Amino acid sequence: MLTKANTPSLENYWMPFTANRQFKAAPRLLAGAEGMYYTDVDGGKVLDGTAGLWCVNAGHGRRRIAEAVERQLTVMDYAPSFQMGHPVVFDFAEKLAARAPGGPDAKLDRIFFTGSGSESVDTALKIAIAYQRAIGQGTRTRVIGRERGYHGVGFGGISVGGLVNNRRVFPTLPGTDHLRHTHDPERNSFVKGLPAHGAELADDLERLVGLHGAETIAAVIVEPVAGSTGVLLPPKGYLERLRAIADKHGILLIFDEVITGFGRLGTPFAVDYFGVVPDLVTTAKGLTNGSIPMGAVFASRKVHDALMQGPEGQIELFHGYTYSGHPAACAAGLATLEIYEEEGLLTRGAELATHWQDAMHGLKGLPHVIDIRTIGLVVGIELTSREGAVGARAYEIFTDLFKKGLLIRVTGDTIALSPPLIVEREQIDTMASMLSDSIKQVA
Numbered sequence: 129m130l131t132k133a134n135t136p137s138l139e140n141y142w143m144p145f146t147a148n149r150q151f152k153a154a155p156r157l158l159a160g161a162e163g164m165y166y167t168d169v170d171g172g173k174v175l176d177g178t179a180g181l182w183c184v185n186a187g188h189g190r191r192r193i194a195e196a197v198e199r200q201l202t203v204m205d206y207a208p209s210f211q212m213g214h215p216v217v218f219d220f221a222e223k224l225a226a227r228a229p230g231g232p233d234a235k236l237d238r239i240f241f242t243g244s245g246s247e248s249v250d251t252a253l254k255i256a257i258a259y260q261r262a263i264g265q266g267t268r269t270r271v272i273g274r275e276r277g278y279h280g281v282g283f284g285g286i287s288v289g290g291l292v293n294n295r296r297v298f299p300t301l302p303g304t305d306h307l308r309h310t311h312d313p314e315r316n317s318f319v320k321g322l323p324a325h326g327a328e329l330a331d332d333l334e335r336l337v338g339l340h341g342a343e344t345i346a347a348v349i350v351e352p353v354a355g356s357t358g359v360l361l362p363p364k365g366y367l368e369r370l371r372a373i374a375d376k377h378g379i380l381l382i383f384d385e386v387i388t389g390f391g392r393l394g395t396p397f398a399v400d401y402f403g404v405v406p407d408l409v410t411t412a413k414g415l416t417n418g419s420i421p422m423g424a425v426f427a428s429r430k431v432h433d434a435l436m437q438g439p440e441g442q443i444e445l446f447h448g449y450t451y452s453g454h455p456a457a458c459a460a461g462l463a464t465l466e467i468y469e470e471e472g473l474l475t476r477g478a479e480l481a482t483h484w485q486d487a488m489h490g491l492k493g494l495p496h497v498i499d500i501r502t503i504g505l506v507v508g509i510e511l512t513s514r515e516g517a518v519g520a521r522a523y524e525i526f527t528d529l530f531k532k533g534l535l536i537r538v539t540g541d542t543i544a545l546s547p548p549l550i551v552e553r554e555q556i557d558t559m560a561s562m563l564s565d566s567i568k569q570v571a
Contacts, residue, residue, distance in 0.1 A: 135169060156530050161188035164548060164555060166535065174530065177545040177559050178537045182355060182387045183418035186467045187550040193419050193463040200459035209241075209452045217241065217453035220461050227465065227474075228426050229385070229399035229409045236399070236409055238432035240445075241453040242423035245386035245412035246280025249349070252408045252425050253284045254447050255435075256347035256380045262434045265343070265378065269303055272336055272348040272379075276309040278356035279349060279384050279410075288349050291357060305340065307332040307348070311360050313510075317499045318492055319361075320485055326363030330370040333379070342377035347408075352398035355387035358542030359501045359508025367404040380431070381406040386423070390414030391468065391549050393504035394478030401504070407431050417464045422457040473549040477505040483553050487560040488545075494564060495571030496521065505551070509543040509563070525566045534562045 138152045158174070160167035164187060166174040179185055200216065207214040225237035240255070242248045253271050260268035273279065273288030280289070287300040290309065308329055316323035333348060352367060354360040374381040388398040389411040395401040399409060408431060412423035435444045451457070468474050481504055488507040489500050499510040514520050522538035529536055537544045545559060 154527075156527075163187050163189065164551060173533055175534045175555065175558065175562075177535050177547050179414075179546050179548045180418045181413070181537075182392070182546050183413035185390050185392070185414040185549045186417045186464060186471070186473055187548040190417060190419070190463070190467060192467060193417060193460050196459040196463035197420065197456050200456045204455055207455055209450075210448060214453075214455055216455050216458040216462070220453075220458040223462060223465055224424065224426075227396060227469075229383075229389075229397035230405045231400070234399065234405045235429045236405070236426040238427040238429060240425045240427065241458075242412070242425065243421050243449055243451045243454075244280070244423050245384075245410065246282045246285050247449060248386065248410035248412055248423035248425050249279040249288075249384060250282040250284040251423075251447065252349070252382050252410050253288065253347065255408060255425065255427060255431060255445065256382065258445055258447075259380065259431045259434050260346045262437065265346075267343050268346040268378075270305065270340055270344045271303070271346055272305050272307065272333065274307040274309060274350050274354075276311065276354060276357040276360065277306075277349075277351055277384075278354070279351075280386070303344075305336050307336070307350070309354070309357075309360065310363055310366060312363075313499055316363070318489070320489060320502070322361055322503075323363045327365035327369050329363070330366050330373060333370060333373045333377075337373075337377050337379075342379065345377070345379050347380040347382050348374055349382035349384055351384045351387065352402060352404075353388050353393070353503055353506065355506070355544070355546075356539060358510060358539050359503075359506055359544055361501055361503055362402070367402050371404050371406070380408065382408045382410065384410045386410055386412045387546075391474040391477055392506060392546060394475060394481050395504075396474040415464070416457055416460040417467070419464070420454070420457040420460045421451075422454065422461060471550075476549050480505060480551065480553065480556070484556055487556050490560060491564055491567065494567045497567065505549065506546045507544065509545075511541040511543070511567075513541045521570060524570050525563075528566045528570060529562060532562060532566070534559060536563075 157169040158166045159169045221239045224239055228237045242251050257269055271288050275290035277290040279285040286294045287304045290306050310326050310329050312326050315325040383406040385397055393401045407428045409426040416422045485502045488502050496512045498512055501508040511521050519540050522541045522543055526538045
C-alpha cells in the first residue's frame with residue numbers, strides 16, 4: 129500500500145485547474161479504486177460522488193476494460209490514422225453508430241474520433257464551418273456559445289465558452305458571441321424537474337442574427353445541461369425553440385454532451401432525454417469509462433455527406449489528431465459499451481432519478497442552501513457566498529467531506545455530484561446524510 133511517507137515529491141507536477149500551492153500544503157492523494165470507492169494513500173475508503181470527473185459511469189476497476197486494453201496493446205499498440213486505418217476503430221465506430229444519439233431516425237451516425245472533450249469541441253466547430261463552406265455558405269464563420277457554458281480549454285472552446293476564469297487570461301478567437309445563460313433563481317429556485325420559466329431566452333439567437341446577420345453565423349453550441357458551471361437545467365421548451373430558430377436561419381446546432389452523454393440523465397444521451405436533434409454532438413468522458421482519454425463527435429449524415437464531394441483523392445476535412453481512433457482507446461470503448469448494454473447502465477439513472485431527487489432536495493432548508501437542481505443522476509447545490517470570499521464555503525465542505533470519505537465537486541459556491549451509474553439507493557442516502565452534516569458544520 130502506498131503511504132504518504134513513500135510518495136514521490138510533489139514539486140515537479142504542475143497540476144491542472146488546481147491551486148497548486150494550496151494543494152501541495154495539504155495534499156489529497158488517491159491510490160486505488162474499485163466499484164463505487166476510491167482508496168486514499170492511507171488506506172481510507174472514499175465514496176465517489178462524482179464518477180471521477182463525470183466520466184467513470186460504470187464504476188471503477190472494470191476488469192473487462194483493462195483486459196481488452198491489455199489484449200489490444202499486445203497485438204498492436206498504435207496505428208497511424210492519417211491515410212491508414214485498423215479494424216478496431218471501424219468496429220468501434222459501427223457499434224457506436226448503432227447507439228448514436230437520438231436513435232436511427234436522428235441519423236447522427238458519422239463519427240470523428242478525438243482525444244478529449246476539448247478536442248471534440250474544437251473538431252465540431254471546425255466541421256460546422258467546413259460544412260457551411262461546402263454548401264456555398266463560406267461567409268458563415270461565426271460561432272455562437274452561451275454565457276456560463278463550458279466547452280473545454282482549446283482556443284475554440286474558451287472562445288464559445290462563457291466561464292469568465294477560462295477567458296480572462298487568454299485571448300479568444302474573433303467572430304464569436306454568446307447567448308444569455310438560463311439561470312433564473314428568482315423564478316426557478318428549488319424546482320423539481322425542468323424550470324418552467326425561461327424558454328424565451330432562446331430568442332437571444334434571433335437577437336444575434338439581427339446583430340451579425342444570419343449569413344455570418346455557422347453554428348451555435350450549447351450544453352443541454354450546463355455541468356461545470358453548477359448544473360444549470362434548460363427551461364421547458366428552450367432547446368426546442370433554439371432548434372427552430374437555428375433551422376430558420378440555416379445555422380447548425382451543436383450539443384456538447386461531454387458530460388450528459390452515456391447515461392448521465394437516465395437516457396443514453398441528452399438528445400434522447402429532450403427529444404431535440406442537433407446536427408453535431410460532442411462526447412468524451414463516459415465513452416471509455418474514463419479509462420483511456422478519448423472523445424468522439426457524432427455528425428449528422430447531412431453534415432458529413434456535404435463534405436464528401438469533389439475529387440475522390442481530396443482530403444474532405446483537413447483536420448485530425450495523432451491519437452484519433454487510438455487502438456487501445458477503441459478497445460476500452462468497445463468493452464465499455466458492452467458493460468453499458470449488458471447492465472442497462474445507459475437507462476439505470478431513470479430508475480434512480482426520483483430517489484436521487486428526493487434525497488438531494490431533502491437538503492433544502494439547511495444553512496446557506498439557496499437552490500437545489502437535479503436531473504437524472506446529477507445535482508447542483510448552490511450556497512450563498514461569504515463576503516469577499518466566493519467559493520470558500522463550498523471548498524471547505526469539499527475538503528471536510530474528503531476527510532470523512534466522500535468525494536464531491538465544487539464550482540464557485542455550488543456543490544455538484546454525479547456518481548457512477550452503478551450507485552445504490554443506500555449510497556445515495558449516505559451521500560445526502562454526509563452532505564447534510566458537513567453543510568451544517570461549515571455553517
